[in-house]
Amino acid sequence: MLKTLMGSIRGYQKSSLLAPFFVALEVVMETLIPLLMARLIDEGIDGADMTKIWTYGLILVAMAMLALLFGAASGHYAAVASAGYAKNLRKDMYDRIQDFSFTNIDKFSAASLVTRLTTDVSNVQNAYQMLVRVAVRAPFMLICALVFSITLSPALSTVFLFAVPILGVGLWFIMTRAHPIFERVFRTYDKLNNVVRENLRGIRVVKSFVREDFEVEKFGQVSTSIYRDFTKAEKLLAFNSPLMQFSVYGCMVLISWFGARLVVGGGLSTGDLTSFFTYTMQILMSLMMLSMVFVMIVMARASAERIVEVLREEPDLHDPADPVETVADGSIVFEDVRFRYSAQAQRDALSGVSLTIRSGExxxxxxxxxxxxxSLVQLIPRLYDVTGGRVSVGGRDVREYAVAALRDQVAMVLQKNVLFSGTIKENLRWGSEHATDEELVHACKLAQADGFIRELPDGYDTYIEQGGSNVSGGQKQRLCIARALLKNPKILILDDSTSAVDTATDASIRRAFREEIPGTTKIIIAQRVSSVQDADKIIIMNNGRVDAVGTHDQLLASSAIYREVYSSQTKGGGADE
Structure with a gap:
């Protein structure tokens, strides 16, 4: 896990090294100051020597200024290193997600991935900042203070032998019991994000069904679960502070008792005892800082494990060793295809599918x-891989192509049309980044979108809100079709993409396809018979199998399913009415 996480430090190694370097210099200054204070008291004050008082005083001021300078430098570099590390982590995760297939994304869920990119990365960022600064400062100061304490009085230093085991056992107890709770908390955060995401996406449905109270209750249940787990974890972590206080005050009492006896007996000077108290505080504060680091690591460990899961997840789809970069034509062949969405699925989504589609049909x-x-059409651009059999495009198995090259020649308008925040032009240029305004207009005319766009106040420069919330469903569908056409693909797939437009507009779109892009293979999934009635062939799907294939007239004569659908829509007040 550490090796995977350390790979994201790139570019910030210098800051990651300079932060602990300046921390070390700061600690050296801070641990030398009590030693000089002892000399100042014993040789200057007790000895009534003003020369030594001035000398040691000026040295102490200089060391304090250096400690301040080194501390500021370490803080600066620690902030740069941790912020840069978090930036790289987010980028590495996001880049990895872009390579995921739908199967990989389904494994984590969108809400979980959002949590990992935000909350989990922030936890790891905070832990990393503590590691490059506090986690270096605490042990280094502990060692230096112990060395100087032993130098001053080996006998008095044995007091620390009682504090360290107590703290060690206490911290081990806290860590082993808090970590599983934090793991559970972050999984619950995934659920919370999913509830919020669903509510915001479906806010119109929520309000139209007056289900605000239900949604509030659902959110409250998940939020309460997080509260309970966090409370339980914080109760455990709360033992850290009293444990530290007990150790600090216990050591101070013992040192006061034994130190006073040594001073009276002449075994220790007043200045040395004063310095010893300072070193005692430094040692115990170092232990307290280490306990804080442990607490942060407990929280960050759960987040780090979730981040590493994403970074180590291998995409299901890969380019072959010597990929084909050119798609010859739009012909498609399914050969005894079987497909299921995951290995855990109990049944195939597709079974025994064999089809041949000629280029331009x-x-x-x-x-x-x-x-x-x-499911059938998503295998063509290789959004998923077949479980058995094979799918060929342009005479080659889709697994032989470079994924980018294949998808560049297969334009797909999905059931759930998505528009992004930006102008209409910016959304259309997802299809072709360098498309001219004339090409945009031509594609929109084919998709029957040019008319309503010109009626908008800013025309093609009209701003589209997130998700296309300021355009109707039919307008959104036509914009998505135009965007797909701009790819100038060899295969165009419309997955129920004209369901929100009227039949006249639907007919105009299909007529434009026949006249303007006759060489493109067009696959139209529809609920209305009228949308596919004039197709070269119609495929009837039933329970993951091909039930029948033929023209409109052939299917009316041979397919009971087709006759039933046609009859219900033409005589029973179906989709056309």
Whole structure:
């Protein structure tokens, strides 16, 4: 785990080394000051020697200024190192997520990934800042103070032998019991983020069904769970402070008792005893700082493990050793394809699918909910890999292509259309980064979007809110179709992407496809028969299998499912009415 996490320090190694270096210099100054204070008391004050008082006084001022300077420098470099480390961690995780297949993303969930990129990284950042500063300062000061204490009085230093075991056992007890609780807390944070995310995305549904109270109660349950776990963990961590106070005051009492006897007996000077008290505080404060580091590590360890899970997750989809970079044409062949979404799935989503689609054909796909229509088309751009059999595009197995090259030639408009914050032009140029304004307009005309865009106050420069909330469902669908067309793909897949437009607009879009992009293979998943009626072939899906393939007339004669759907929509007040 440490090796994986340390890989993200790159670029900030210098700051990560300078922070502890200046900490060490600061500690040296701080531990030398009590020694000089002892000399000042014994030789200057007790000896009534003003020359030594001035000499030691000026040296002490200089050392205090150096300690301040070194402390400021260590703080600066620790802040730079920790902030830079967190930046790299977030970038490494985000880059990794971009390589994930849908299977990898499904494994973590979107809410969990958001928590790991935010809360978990912040925890690790805070722990790293403590490691490069406090975790160096505490043990170094502990060692230096112990050395000087032993130099002053070996006998009196034995007092520390009683404090260290008490603190060690106490800290071990706290760490072993708090860590599992923090692991549970961060998993609950995932649930909390998921509740908030669902609520915000579906806020219109929540309000239309007057379910605000239900959502508040659901949020409250998860929030209360976090509160209970955090309270339990904090109760354990609260033992840290009284344990430290007990050790500090116990040592001070013992040192006062035995130190006074040594001073009276002549075995220790007044200045040395004063210095010993200072070293005692430094030693015990070092132990307290170490306990704080341990507490932070307990919290950060759970977060670090979650971050490493993402960084070590291997994407399911890889480019082959010698990938094909060019897609010859838009032909598609399914050969006895089987597919399931995960190894844990109890049944195949697709089973025994064999199809041949010629380049340039228009293919319609119909089927009931859960018939695996979307699963079928997602195998074409290799959003998922087949479990068995093979899918070929342009005469080559999709697994032989470079993923980017394949997807660049397969434009897909998904069921859940997504627009991003920005202008209409910026959203359209996701399809082609360097598309001219004329190309944007042409694509929008094909998608029947140009008309409503020109009616907007700022036309193509109209700002789209996050998720496209300021445009209607049909407008959003047409913008997404135009964006896909700008890729100039060899294969265009519309996954129920015209469900929110009227039948006249739907017909205009299909007519534009026939006339303007005849060489592009067009696959249209639809619920309305009218949307696929004039396709070269129509595929009927049922329970993950191909039930029938043929033209509209052929299926009316041979497919009971198609006849039922057609009859319900033309005579029973279906989708067209």
């Amino acid at each position: 228009t293919v319609g796909i119909l089927g009931g909910t859960g018939s695996a229509k979307s």
